[in-house]
Amino acid sequence: MNLTVTFKRSGRTVAWTEAESLLAFAEHNGVDAPFSCGAGVCGTCAAALLAGDVTYVEDPLYLPDPGVVLLCCTTPKTSVVLDL
Amino acid sequence: MTRIESGSESPAFLKNAWYVAAWDNEIGHALTAVTLLNESIVMYRDSAGKAVALENACPHRKLPLSMGRLKGDDVECGYHGLTFNPQGACTRAPGGQRIPKAACVHSYPVEERYGLIWIWMGEAAKADPSKIMNVDHWGDPAWGLNRGDAMTVEANYLYITDNLLDPSHVAWVHQTSFGNAACADSVPDMTAADNGVIVSRWMRDTEPAPFYQPFLKFQGNCDRKQHYEVRYPSHAIIKAIFVPAGTGGDDKPLHKDVFLMDSYNFLTPITENLTRYYWFQMRNFAPNDRAVSAAFATSVRTAFEEDKTILQAVHRGMNNKKSGNIDLKIDKGPLHFRKRLAQMIAAE
Numbered sequence: 127m128n129l130t131v132t133f134k135r136s137g138r139t140v141a142w143t144e145a146e147s148l149l150a151f152a153e154h155n156g157v158d159a160p161f162s163c164g165a166g167v168c169g170t171c172a173a174a175l176l177a178g179d180v181t182y183v184e185d186p187l188y189l190p191d192p193g194v195v196l197l198c199c200t201t202p203k204t205s206v207v208l209d210l
Numbered sequence: 211m212t213r214i215e216s217g218s219e220s221p222a223f224l225k226n227a228w229y230v231a232a233w234d235n236e237i238g239h240a241l242t243a244v245t246l247l248n249e250s251i252v253m254y255r256d257s258a259g260k261a262v263a264l265e266n267a268c269p270h271r272k273l274p275l276s277m278g279r280l281k282g283d284d285v286e287c288g289y290h291g292l293t294f295n296p297q298g299a300c301t302r303a304p305g306g307q308r309i310p311k312a313a314c315v316h317s318y319p320v321e322e323r324y325g326l327i328w329i330w331m332g333e334a335a336k337a338d339p340s341k342i343m344n345v346d347h348w349g350d351p352a353w354g355l356n357r358g359d360a361m362t363v364e365a366n367y368l369y370i371t372d373n374l375l376d377p378s379h380v381a382w383v384h385q386t387s388f389g390n391a392a393c394a395d396s397v398p399d400m401t402a403a404d405n406g407v408i409v410s411r412w413m414r415d416t417e418p419a420p421f422y423q424p425f426l427k428f429q430g431n432c433d434r435k436q437h438y439e440v441r442y443p444s445h446a447i448i449k450a451i452f453v454p455a456g457t458g459g460d461d462k463p464l465h466k467d468v469f470l471m472d473s474y475n476f477l478t479p480i481t482e483n484l485t486r487y488y489w490f491q492m493r494n495f496a497p498n499d500r501a502v503s504a505a506f507a508t509s510v511r512t513a514f515e516e517d518k519t520i521l522q523a524v525h526r527g528m529n530n531k532k533s534g535n536i537d538l539k540i541d542k543g544p545l546h547f548r549k550r551l552a553q554m555i556a557a558e
Binding site: 162163164165166167168170187188 | 536537538539541542545546549
């Protein structure tokens with residue numbers, strides 16, 4: 127299954143390759159995403175999910191509002207479009 | 211997203227819970243005023259030695275009953291002589307008048323266990339002594355007791371629960387005692403249970419920390435486990451396990467030379483800004499060796515004073531911050547604890 131990750135604000139679409147999280151994947155691809163704890167605690171890495179779906183690979187302390195994902199705790203379930 | 215800020219303090223305390231009110235030898239047949247969870251309480255022992263805790267305010271003009279006198283097992287107010295028995299009922303009113311129905315004070319359920327006097331701060335009908343934290347190996351002749359102590363910390367109790375769910379701080383705060391190099395970088399696991407949070411990790415093939423070194427029965431490097439557990443509302447069990455390097459693991463039986471020490475840490479909020487901290491340790495060696503008990507008592511006190519210095523400054527810093535503060539990965543356990551406790555308080 128070939129998934130893509132689109133960083134809308136950066137205007138880039140990249141093929142998903144295995145990474146620990148969308149946060150790590152964004153960093154590998156030179157897309158600047160804010161973060162602090164990297165463990166689903168602080169909410170700093172919350173980003174709007176404009177299309178697609180994600181899987182939580184780590185349980186965050188709080189689930190974000192609908193339409194928002196915590197980049198540090200998630201990987202793509204389908205191709206995704208992020209407001210980044 | 212609603213979240214608990216590490217700097218925000220809980221608006222209240224969990225009331226339906228057992229807290230430590232005092233060491234057993236701190237209360238005798240004399241009126242003693244204490245403040246717990248922002249409530250003023252008068253404590254004493256009755257003629258049979260049973261501990262009593264009453265609301266410390268006469269229902270007439272709210273004079274603290276601790277300013278009055280003990281009359282047998284009852285307390286007489288120092289203003290007009292209203293007298294209350296250990297159940298909080300008025301037994302005498304001045305001028306021979308009939309005793310008004312509202313002339314009573316709250317009597318707090320009290321239990322003695324582990325050398326400590328425990329008090330139930332919530333609805334008396336819900337007080338269940340079986341809910342007082344169990345201390346494993348208490349009274350076991352093979353285990354020694356480092357008879358504990360207490361200190362008052364000028365900090366909100368949740369900064370102390372943060373600290374007791376954070377095994378990493380020992381690498382910086384306790385460099386001469388509990389800490390060693392491995393403490394800085396190994397990542398702990400967090401387990402959320404119904405009654406609290408556990409943060410733990412094994413550190414492999416590492417030098418024993420200075421505090422423990424003289425008491426190990428083996429030479430050379432060790433596998434070390436740090437088990438940091440805090441149960442609601444604010445009681446911690448910190449377990450230290452040291453075994454010869456290569457023999458440690460949750461799936462393995464304990465090595466015969468294992469060093470085990472369970473540190474019990476009980477926090478009682480006095481106010482939002484002040485906490486009374488009680489502790490003792492159980493150890494699996496030298497059960498009757500007073501010199502060992504004394505050595506640990508001194509070392510533990512020294513280490514806890516290091517925490518106190520840091521936590522008081524953290525409390526001041528967080529209450530006067532001029533810029534935002536951040537949360538780190540190591541805050542997961544502490545913040546989970548704060549979140550669940552806040553929910554329990556809100557549900558009361």
